[in-house]
Amino acid sequence: MKLRELLREYENQLEEGQRDAYVPKVLFYHLANKEPHELYLMMDEEVDQSIEEEFRKGMNRFLDGEPIQYIKGKETFFTRDFTVNESVLIPRYETEELVENILYKIDDYFDQYKEIELCDVGTGSGAISITLALEEPKLNVIATDISEDALVVAKKNALDLNADVTFYQGDLLQPLIDLDKKFDIFVSNPPYIPAMQDIESVVKDNEPHVALFGGEDGLYFYRKIFNDVKSILKERALLAFEMGFDQRELMEEAVEAAFPHIPYEIIKDINGKDRMLFIYYHLDDQRNT
Numbered sequence: 001m002k003l004r005e006l007l008r009e010y011e012n013q014l015e016e017g018q019r020d021a022y023v024p025k026v027l028f029y030h031l032a033n034k035e036p037h038e039l040y041l042m043m044d045e046e047v048d049q050s051i052e053e054e055f056r057k058g059m060n061r062f063l064d065g066e067p068i069q070y071i072k073g074k075e076t077f078f079t080r081d082f083t084v085n086e087s088v089l090i091p092r093y094e095t096e097e098l099v100e101n102i103l104y105k106i107d108d109y110f111d112q113y114k115e116i117e118l119c120d121v122g123t124g125s126g127a128i129s130i131t132l133a134l135e136e137p138k139l140n141v142i143a144t145d146i147s148e149d150a151l152v153v154a155k156k157n158a159l160d161l162n163a164d165v166t167f168y169q170g171d172l173l174q175p176l177i178d179l180d181k182k183f184d185i186f187v188s189n190p191p192y193i194p195a196m197q198d199i200e201s202v203v204k205d206n207e208p209h210v211a212l213f214g215g216e217d218g219l220y221f222y223r224k225i226f227n228d229v230k231s232i233l234k235e236r237a238l239l240a241f242e243m244g245f246d247q248r249e250l251m252e253e254a255v256e257a258a259f260p261h262i263p264y265e266i267i268k269d270i271n272g273k274d275r276m277l278f279i280y281y282h283l284d285d286q287r288n289t
C-alpha cells in the first residue's frame with residue numbers, strides 16, 4: 001500500500017469523528033524515524049509491511065481513546081524527548097512555562113550562588129527536574145515520587161538525557177525530611193484537579209490518577225506541603241508550584257495562612273490563565289543587604 005493511501009484511510013476516520021487528523025502523519029514519521037519534510041517526499045512509496053502493521057496497531061489504540069504520546073512512548077519537553085508511559089503524567093506545555101520562570105528567578109535571586117540545592121516533589125517523568133538540571137549546571141537536583149513505576153521512567157529519562165538528578169521514592173516531603181537536607185529552591189507540580197471535576201476522558205481514562213487529583217478542592221497536597229516544607233528550606237528560599245487555573249482565591253488563602261507576611265505571586269500562563277505560584281521566602285531580606 002502507498003503511504004498516501006494508508007494515511008488517508010485513518011485521516012478520513014478521524015475527520016468523520018471530528019478528531020485530530022494530523023495524528024496519522026505524526027505516528028508514521030515517529031515509527032519510520034523520519035522528519036516531517038521527508039514524509040512528504042515518500043507519499044507515493046510503498047509502505048514497509050512491518051511499519052504498516054505497527055502503524056495500524058498504534059492508530060487503533062488512538063481511535064480507542066489512548067493519547068498519542070503513550071502510543072509513541074515519547075513527548076517533547078523543552079526541546080528534549082522524554083519517555084512516557086501510563087505510569088506518568090504526559091508533560092504539558094504549561095509546565096515548560098513553569099520551568100522557564102524558575103530559570104528566570106534563579107537569575108534574579110541566586111545569581112551569586114556557586115551551587116544551588118533544588119528539590120522537585122512528585123517528579124513523574126522527571127520532565128521538570130531533568131530539564132532544570134540540564135539548563136542550569138549550578139543546580140544540585142533531587143527529585144522524589146511516591147510511585148516506584150514513575151521513578152523507573154524518570155531514571156531512564158535522566159540516563160538517556162545525561163542529567164545528574166538523584167531520585168528518592170516516598171510520600172511528599174518524607175524522603176527529603178529523612179535526608180535531613182535543606183534546599184534553596186523547592187519545586188512541585190502536584191496533583192491539583194478537584195476530585196469531582198469533570199475532565200476530558202482522554203486524560204481521565206489514561207493518565208495516572210495519583211498524578212491528577214488533589215482532593216476535594218484540588219489543594220490537598222499544597223496544604224500538606226505548606227505545613228511541612230519550612231523544615232527543609234534554607235533561610236532564604238524560593239518555592240515554585242504549578243497550579244490549576246481556577247484556584248487563585250483558595251490558593252491565596254492557603255498561602256497566607258501558612259506563610260504570613262511572606263511575599264508571593266501567582267503568574268498566568270500564555271493562555272492568560274493563573275498557572276504558577278511563586279513564594280519568595282525571605283528572599284528579598286538578603287538581596288537588599
Ligand code: GLN
Nearest residue numbers: 189190191192193211212
Ligand atoms: N495540567 C494537568 C491537566 O489539566 C493536571 C496536572 C496536575 O494535576 N498537576 O490535565
